[in-house]
Amino acid sequence: MNKLAHWGQAPLEVLQVLGRYGLNFFERLGRGHIFMAYVLMGLKEVVQRWQLVVIQIFSVGVLSFVIIVISGLFVGMVLGLQGYNTLVDFGAEESLGVLVALSLVRELGPVVAALLYAGRAGSALTAEIGLMKTTEQLSAMEMMAVDPLHRIIAPRFIAGIISMPLLAAMFSAVGVFGGYFVGVGLLGVDDGAFWSQMQDAVDLRDDIFNGVIKSFVFGIAVTWIAVFEGYDTVPTSEGISRATTRTVVNSSLAVLGLDFILTALMFNE
Amino acid sequence: MLQSKFIETVVGVFIAIGLAALLMLSMKVSNLSSLASEDGYVIKARFLNIGGLKVRSPVKMAGVVIGRVTDIYIDEKTYDAVAELTIDDDFNNIPEDTSANIYTAGLLGEQYISLAPGGEETYLEAGGVIKITSDAVVLEQLIGQFLYSKAAGDNKGDL
Numbered sequence: 001m002n003k004l005a006h007w008g009q010a011p012l013e014v015l016q017v018l019g020r021y022g023l024n025f026f027e028r029l030g031r032g033h034i035f036m037a038y039v040l041m042g043l044k045e046v047v048q049r050w051q052l053v054v055i056q057i058f059s060v061g062v063l064s065f066v067i068i069v070i071s072g073l074f075v076g077m078v079l080g081l082q083g084y085n086t087l088v089d090f091g092a093e094e095s096l097g098v099l100v101a102l103s104l105v106r107e108l109g110p111v112v113a114a115l116l117y118a119g120r121a122g123s124a125l126t127a128e129i130g131l132m133k134t135t136e137q138l139s140a141m142e143m144m145a146v147d148p149l150h151r152i153i154a155p156r157f158i159a160g161i162i163s164m165p166l167l168a169a170m171f172s173a174v175g176v177f178g179g180y181f182v183g184v185g186l187l188g189v190d191d192g193a194f195w196s197q198m199q200d201a202v203d204l205r206d207d208i209f210n211g212v213i214k215s216f217v218f219g220i221a222v223t224w225i226a227v228f229e230g231y232d233t234v235p236t237s238e239g240i241s242r243a244t245t246r247t248v249v250n251s252s253l254a255v256l257g258l259d260f261i262l263t264a265l266m267f268n269e
Numbered sequence: 270m271l272q273s274k275f276i277e278t279v280v281g282v283f284i285a286i287g288l289a290a291l292l293m294l295s296m297k298v299s300n301l302s303s304l305a306s307e308d309g310y311v312i313k314a315r316f317l318n319i320g321g322l323k324v325r326s327p328v329k330m331a332g333v334v335i336g337r338v339t340d341i342y343i344d345e346k347t348y349d350a351v352a353e354l355t356i357d358d359d360f361n362n363i364p365e366d367t368s369a370n371i372y373t374a375g376l377l378g379e380q381y382i383s384l385a386p387g388g389e390e391t392y393l394e395a396g397g398v399i400k401i402t403s404d405a406v407v408l409e410q411l412i413g414q415f416l417y418s419k420a421a422g423d424n425k426g427d428l
Contacts, residue, residue: 166287176294208298
């Protein structure tokens, strides 16, 4: 009897939980957009205080430089090795340059750089802003009539947008050289064919430009999620840890999802 | 003050490296260097079948790339495929009776147009049409013809 009553009520509870999650999701989504609208209103102050953006480019971009370059080098080298092993069966190892360059410029450069950026810089942004909120530094700024959205968030957001395409370009460029070292240096692919076939197949507008657009979009998405999660932190130490986790998880998922949409829009000839 | 100067310098270096990477990608990896020589004059060639020819496929003479296919469309009256070839201005002495063939680079490679020069003294000008063309070889047709002739040969043997 008791059990029956329990079973009868369970579907309603499930629906209620589902509804709560749905409402939560859309509430946060809406808050994120309103938040971004306020941040963008502070763009004028960002231009006036360009110094703040420079400092943030240092902590967001320059400090991610090493991991981006090293990862790019190794991804390019692995592409060179794996590509060579497959292509050599068809006697087409001269196309190695095409394979390495296209995979890096179109996909791996923007996506892997964005994932690394989310882990290296996005989590740091969230933790920093979250701790500022927890220790009431943001409230203190408001007390002094300084808008933290304009003073703290906006420069970080702009710095992220500027840094991401540059980091992705470095990733791709270093990766191409990594593939070159392995392919031409170690495995003996012809030097001239490597570059000339690559230049023949890679198009400036279709491939390079679209790759830059991708990394630009990823930069917006990851930085947006990072600063919003930081600003939206529950002001406890547990809240900061959760917000940081959410930043990495959500922005990685956003990058992969956006990548599929952008690829479908850009490369469906 | 010293520290902010240091940060500014490092950020400057960072942005410079990023821009250099972009520049390297567009100059060394992409076809920007070959785009510069894209202006040339356009000649047309008609084919019954262009096979796997694509826009941007190379146009070669004696194996040297002298231009690219810039447009492919169907002639609505004759149902021929018309390929517009943009030839570099340097090669302005292509004889009028030049023939165009569609070949494949290697067994699985991309298709390209090969121009075999004729002997006329008059040269093709912009808008000129190549009259002698041979179509792309379609593997299925070849196999079909082979099987057909083989079957016909077998029948003869029976008779």
